[in-house]
Each structure stands twice: as structure tokens, then as C-alpha cells.
Amino acid sequence: MSEARPPVTPNLRKARGAFFTPSAIADFLSDWAIGDDPDAKVLDPTCGEAVFLLSTAARLRELGAPANALDQQVFGVDLHQPSLDSAMGLLETEGLDARLIAADFFGLPSPSQLGCPLPEMDAVVGNPPYVRYQQHVGDSRSRSLSAALQQGVRLNRLASSWAALLVHACAFLKPEGRLAMVLPAELLTVNYAEPIRLWLRRRFAAVNLVLFERLQFADAQEKVVLVVAQGSGGCDAFSLYHVEDAEDLRGMRHFNHLTVVPEDEGKWTDLLLPLRQRQLFKRVNQEHFVTLGTYGAPTLGTVTGANDYFALSEATRLEYGLSEGQLAPISPPGTKHLRGLSFTRRDWEALRDAGEAVWLLYPLVDDDTEALRAYLGIGEVRGVPEAYKCQKRSPWWRPPIVPAPDLFFTYMSHRYPKLVRNSAKTSFLNSMHGLRLREDAPKSASSALPLLALNSVTMLGAEVHGRSYGGGVLKMEPREASKLPMPSPEALRSAWNLLRNEKGTLDRQLRDGRWISVAKRVDEVLLRRVLGLSPNEAQELYEAALSLRERRIGRETKPADGG
Numbered sequence: 001m002s003e004a005r006p007p008v009t010p011n012l013r014k015a016r017g018a019f020f021t022p023s024a025i026a027d028f029l030s031d032w033a034i035g036d037d038p039d040a041k042v043l044d045p046t047c048g049e050a051v052f053l054l055s056t057a058a059r060l061r062e063l064g065a066p067a068n069a070l071d072q073q074v075f076g077v078d079l080h081q082p083s084l085d086s087a088m089g090l091l092e093t094e095g096l097d098a099r100l101i102a103a104d105f106f107g108l109p110s111p112s113q114l115g116c117p118l119p120e121m122d123a124v125v126g127n128p129p130y131v132r133y134q135q136h137v138g139d140s141r142s143r144s145l146s147a148a149l150q151q152g153v154r155l156n157r158l159a160s161s162w163a164a165l166l167v168h169a170c171a172f173l174k175p176e177g178r179l180a181m182v183l184p185a186e187l188l189t190v191n192y193a194e195p196i197r198l199w200l201r202r203r204f205a206a207v208n209l210v211l212f213e214r215l216q217f218a219d220a221q222e223k224v225v226l227v228v229a230q231g232s233g234g235c236d237a238f239s240l241y242h243v244e245d246a247e248d249l250r251g252m253r254h255f256n257h258l259t260v261v262p263e264d265e266g267k268w269t270d271l272l273l274p275l276r277q278r279q280l281f282k283r284v285n286q287e288h289f290v291t292l293g294t295y296g297a298p299t300l301g302t303v304t305g306a307n308d309y310f311a312l313s314e315a316t317r318l319e320y321g322l323s324e325g326q327l328a329p330i331s332p333p334g335t336k337h338l339r340g341l342s343f344t345r346r347d348w349e350a351l352r353d354a355g356e357a358v359w360l361l362y363p364l365v366d367d368d369t370e371a372l373r374a375y376l377g378i379g380e381v382r383g384v385p386e387a388y389k390c391q392k393r394s395p396w397w398r399p400p401i402v403p404a405p406d407l408f409f410t411y412m413s414h415r416y417p418k419l420v421r422n423s424a425k426t427s428f429l430n431s432m433h434g435l436r437l438r439e440d441a442p443k444s445a446s447s448a449l450p451l452l453a454l455n456s457v458t459m460l461g462a463e464v465h466g467r468s469y470g471g472g473v474l475k476m477e478p479r480e481a482s483k484l485p486m487p488s489p490e491a492l493r494s495a496w497n498l499l500r501n502e503k504g505t506l507d508r509q510l511r512d513g514r515w516i517s518v519a520k521r522v523d524e525v526l527l528r529r530v531l532g533l534s535p536n537e538a539q540e541l542y543e544a545a546l547s548l549r550e551r552r553i554g555r556e557t558k559p560a561d562g563g
């Protein structure tokens with residue numbers, strides 16, 4: 001079997017989503033898809049330079065399929081004619097054959113439609129193009145979305161190209177047929193793939209996922225998952241396998257162990273964890289954690305319509321002669337300044353003295369002072385009243401201020417979302433969320449939550465419930481934030497009693513960027529002493545959070561403390 005060939009023109013290949021599959025993976029998937037059936041008909045809908053066609057044709061011939069009938073059994077489609085030319089050359093060199101079709105796969109009617117050029121397949125194999133939604137545009141995107149819709153899967157415009165391709169490809173499959181594909185691991189984690197996850201469970205009688213610990217494609221950054229599915233009628237559970245790399249696939253034949261039942265809806269990010277870590281996370285969560293929503297509902301910050309106008313520095317305030325009564329103190333835009341466990345009056349004053357925008361314009365409705373008129377004049381010159389949000393309110397210059405919350409919640413994070421006590425009692429803008437504690441929350445909650453949230457279960461929960469954005473940023477909308485696991489009120493009280501005397505030291509460590517030491521200390525007290533987990537269990541949870549964080553950030557090395 002020939003090895004995958006290096007790219008000739010990397011940029012053009014990237015635009016077509018052309019990352020060729022290592023032959024060990026293609027062999028494994030083709031062997032499984034064909035099983036022992038010498039008559040199997042197999043389709044690779046985006047065959048590129050025939051890695052899968054070579055594997056399937058070779059396997060069929062091994063099983064006794066006549067060489068001169070292979071073009072009735074092995075089918076490859078690709079829109080790139082030069083790839084198909086190489087594909088045919090390679091097949092011929094091996095004494096193999098296939099029927100190759102140069103076409104946009106989304107333009108090919110499926111067997112249930114008129115004019116389908118292909119028979120129904122026993123197996124669909126391959127590695128669909130991975131083109132992100134930003135590049136996956138125009139006609140080709142519309143065609144792909146309507147092809148998926150034909151199969152009852154409604155994808156949104158954020159879907160990358162592989163999603164619709166997978167669905168359309170399965171329309172060529174017999175009801176009892178087999179699917180064996182390489183897909184991006186984001187299948188498990190991103191919101192736009194939710195309809196695909198639901199459809200996989202609905203369409204197939206058995207779904208197996210194989211996850212790799214190491215990257216498998218030298219020229220593509222995406223981690224991949226192998227999806228091996230068969231039969232029809234739906235399934236409750238998946239089988240899940242973790243392997244180091246493609247070499248480990250050799251030993252795997254029968255997909256019949258490690259059944260998991262994924263959540264009915266939502267992301268399957270936790271499937272990226274080894275079974276024992278996932279089960280431990282689930283158990284500890286059920287026994288000792290509640291959701292953040294139990295303590296209070298995360299809410300959006302003030303939307304001004306033009307933060308750079310409505311948020312003022314002290315210097316601007318003085319320049320226009322605005323009084324403090326015409327403004328409301330706020331935590332300035334952004335969250336970089338929220339480094340410690342609380343945001344204090346002293347922090348606010350330091351930011352004010354450093355020239356940060358610590359005030360929000362918030363005059364009384366009947367304010368008619370000269371100072372305000374002068375400042376509004378500047379806004380008019382800058383076109384602020386035309387901003388969408390300003391047009392929608394009256395007067396345009398009075399943002400609908402959100403009351404000061406008990407805690408701030410940083411919803412865009414690199415490492416982990418933070419809860420910060422709002423000791424300064426300021427309001428805030430929409431660069432963070434706020435949390436007002438429920439009346440029945442423990443009295444210590446506003447001091448204890450920021451520290452105790454720095455435990456491995458909560459951090460792991462953030463990776464599981466949050467969305468991963470470009471550059472590895474983790475985002476949590478209020479609905480996702482409210483699902484974040486937090487120690488139960490009982491556990492919170494006990495752990496806080498043990499830690500409250502160290503609060504000052506831990507706060508300083510956090511402000512110095514030594515968050516790993518703090519998280520370790522919190523794990524020691526909360527997970528080990530209060531909840532009684534073993535050292536191994538606490539370590540497993542720590543490693544699980546670390547591995548998902550690193551997977552998200554796309555870094556393979558462990559971060560140094562504070563790094």
C-alpha cells in the first residue's frame with residue numbers, strides 16, 4: 001500500500017480542505033467497512049488521491065472480487081481533476097481499478113432522487129474536506145446545506161464543510177450499510193455539530209468513536225476522530241476507544257466494548273476524556289456539586305452601544321466638569337484587571353488613577369447642566385446617537401444600567417472562567433457577566449465562591465460546558481455559565497472554613513499569576529479533605545481539566561505555573 005503523498009500546493013489544497021489520510025488509518029477503516037463481503041460496493045465521496053480507494057480495492061481483491069469488476073464496486077468522487085488523475089495512476093500501478101467521477105459531490109443526486117449516477121452503497125468511507133464556515137461560502141455552501149436538509153439535518157451557517165458532506169454521503173448508504181470516516185474531533189464539541197450528533201444517534205444502530213491521543217495529520221492542526229457506524233434505527237449508546245496513534249488500530253477489530261450513553265443534547269466534550277476520568281467527573285459532580293445557577297443566575301452586563309464614549313476616565317470627567325453624581329462607577333471594560341479574588345474599592349481607585357475608564361455616563365433624565373450638554377455635544381459629533389442601541393432608547397445618552405452584582409464572571413477566558421467578588425459594588429459592562437446571589441445562598445458565598453471555583457471539577461466543567469473559540473478562547477454564555485459545577489453549599493462552607501485564613505496569601509498568589517498553586521491548594525482542601533477523594537482521584541480530575549484545556553488551546557506542553 002502506498003503512503004500518503006505530501007501536498008504539492010499547500011494553500012490550494014487547504015482551500016479544498018485536502019488533507020490526505022495516512023494509509024494506516026485508511027486501511028483500518030476500509031477493512032472494517034468491507035468486512036468479509038467480496039461483493040461490497042464502497043464509496044469515497046471526496047477521494048482525493050485515492051488513499052481509501054486503494055485500501056478498499058485491495059481488500060476486495062483479497063476477498064476474491066475479480067479485478068475487472070472493481071470499477072462496479074469501488075467509487076470515488078472529487079472535484080479536483082488532477083487528484084483524480086493521480087488517483088487513477090496509483091490504482092493502475094497497483095493493478096487495481098475504481099470508477100472515478102469528477103464532480104462536486106453535493107451536486108450528485110442520491111439514490112432516492114432522480115438521476116443518481118451511483119448504486120446504493122454497502123459502505124461509505126473517506127475523510128471529508130475540512131473547510132471552516134468563513135471559507136465555506138456562496139453556492140457551494142447553499143448546495144451543501146440543502147443536501148443535508150434533504151436528509152432531515154438542518155445545519156446552520158457556522159457549520160464547516162465536513163458536516164453536510166457526512167450527511168449527504170450517508171444518503172448513498174443502504175439502510176444496513178457501514179460508515180467509516182475520519183472526521184474532525186470538533187464533531188464532539190462544537191455547537192454547530194449538535195444536529196450531526198443527534199442525527200448519528202438517530203440514523204445508526206451502532207456508533208463507535210475512536211479518539212487519538214496524538215495528532216494524526218502532519219499538515220493539518222485539527223485533531224481527528226474516527227466514526228465507525230452501522231445499521232439503522234437509532235442507538236442509545238456509543239462505543240468509545242482511545243488509542244495512542246494509528247499503529248494501535250491494528251489490534252482493533254470488533255467494536256463491542258466500552259459502551260457510553262452520551263447526553264441527549266448538548267456537547268459531547270466529556271467523551272474526549274478516558275472512561276475512568278469521565279465517570280469520576282460524573283460521580284463527584286452528582287454527589288458533591290451543584291450548578292452555579294443554584295447560587296444565582298448569571299446575567300449580562302450593561303450594553304451601552306458605544307463603550308468608548310459612555311465609559312469615561314477620571315481625566316475626561318474632570319475635563320468636562322461632570323460631577324460624580326452624573327456618573328456611575330463601573331468595573332472598566334475588559335477583564336484583564338480582574339486578577340484577584342475580589343474587585344475592591346482600592347482596585348477601582350488604582351484603575352481610576354491609572355487612567356482607566358472607571359465611570360459610566362448616567363445622568364438623571366432631567367439633567368440640564370452645561371457640563372452634560374458639552375459632553376453630549378461631543379457624542380453627537382462622533383455620531384454616537386446613531387449607534388443601534390442608542391437609537392433604540394430615549395434619551396440616547398442614558399444607558400440602561402445593570403445593578404451592581406455580588407460577583408463578576410469572566411465569560412471569555414484563556415485558562416478558566418473566574419468569579420470575582422464585587423466588593424467595590426460597581427456596575428459593569430457587557431465584557432463580563434454578573435451574578436447576584438440568591439437569598440438562600442450561604443452568607444459566605446460571595447467570598448468563598450471565587451476561591452473554591454478554582455478546583456479541578458469546576459475547571460473541567462468549564463471545558464465541558466463552554467464553547468471553544470478561535471485562538472483557544474473559552475466562552476460561556478449565561479446559560480452555559482449557569483451549568484458550571486460548583487461545590488454544594490455544604491461542601492462550600494466546610495472548605496471555606498478551612499481556607500478562609502489563607503485568603504490573603506492565595507489572593508496575592510493569584511494576582512501574581514500563580515493560579516496553578518492556588519488551584520492545587522483548593523483541590524487539596526476541597527476535593528481531598530472535605531469530599532474525601534483519594535490522591536489519585538484528585539490527580540485524575542486535575543489531569544482531565546488540564547488535558548481538555550490543552551486540547552482547546554492547542555498546546556501539547558504543560559503550562560508552567562503562572563505561565
Ligand SMILES: C[S@@+](CC[C@H](N)C(=O)[O-])C[C@H]1O[C@@H](n2cnc3c(N)ncnc32)[C@H](O)[C@@H]1O
Nearest residue numbers: 018019020021046047048078079104105127129
Ligand atoms: C480531506 S481530503 C481527503 C482526500 C482523501 N479521501 C483522503 O483521505 O486522503 C478532501 C478532498 O475533498 C475534495 N473536495 C472538497 N470539496 C469537495 C466537494 N464539494 N465535492 C467533491 N470533492 C471535494 C478535495 O479536492 C480533497 O481531495
